[in-house]
Amino acid sequence: MYYNMYRDLVPRIKKKKTINVIGVGTKIVKSDMAVLIFDMVTESIDPFQALENSGRQIEEANSTLKQFGIKEEDIFYTRDELMPSYDQSDEIITYKASTIYRVLFYDMQLLSEILFNVKGAKGRVTEVIFTVKDPVKYYNEALDLAVSDALVKATKIAEEMGIIIDDTPQNITETTNVHDLLMGVSHQHVEDTPKFMEGFITFFATVEAEFLELE
Structure with a gap:
């Protein structure tokens, strides 16, 4: 039981x-990788001349970068719209054409040399972004x-x-x-x-x- x-x-x-x-x-x-960002500006009282100077500046910058061994696929640039500058009376006194560059680097020593050349060419270096591949x-x-x-x-x-x-x-x-x-x-x-x-x-x-x- x-x-x-x-x-x-x-x-x-x-x-x-x-x-x-x-x-x-x-x-x-x-x-092991860096992105250099800089811009280059041309200025003229003639808008067409400003654009022409900007185009010439882009050709020279691209040529210089390639001479340093930078590959074409590592060079990016954007041309901004032509911007007028005004005086105090709102009259146009000049036109500016700017180009913003973004260049990829895998050689830090080469980056140092490019920085020196960009500043020598009156380019304005804004930033370097360090990262890895x-x-x-x-x-x-x-x-x-x-x-x-x-x-x-x-x-x-x-x-x-x-x-x-x-x-x-x-x-x-x-x-x-x-x-x-x-x-x-x-x-x-x-x-x-x-x-x-x-x-x-x-x-x-x-x-x-x-x-x-x-x-």
């Missing part, structure tokens, strides 16, 4: 503990570091709790902020930099991870 006395009892199941942590990864690399590679490395960081943190917490956790996360979510992703590009305003320096790029990654207690 006793074989079924515990038939309706529900056995107690020990709920496994979980540990939730945030992992952070940082990867710092030396830039393969940002995805370095971001993924930062992401791996973030996952490893999460495991280290969870393991430390588990030791303090007196439990052992599974090294493989039960759940993991990439939570990297868009602003942090943009940190993979380093901007340098050349006009404020007396001595040209190469850039170092910092890649950030963050994850939220949940680790489960082992039985």
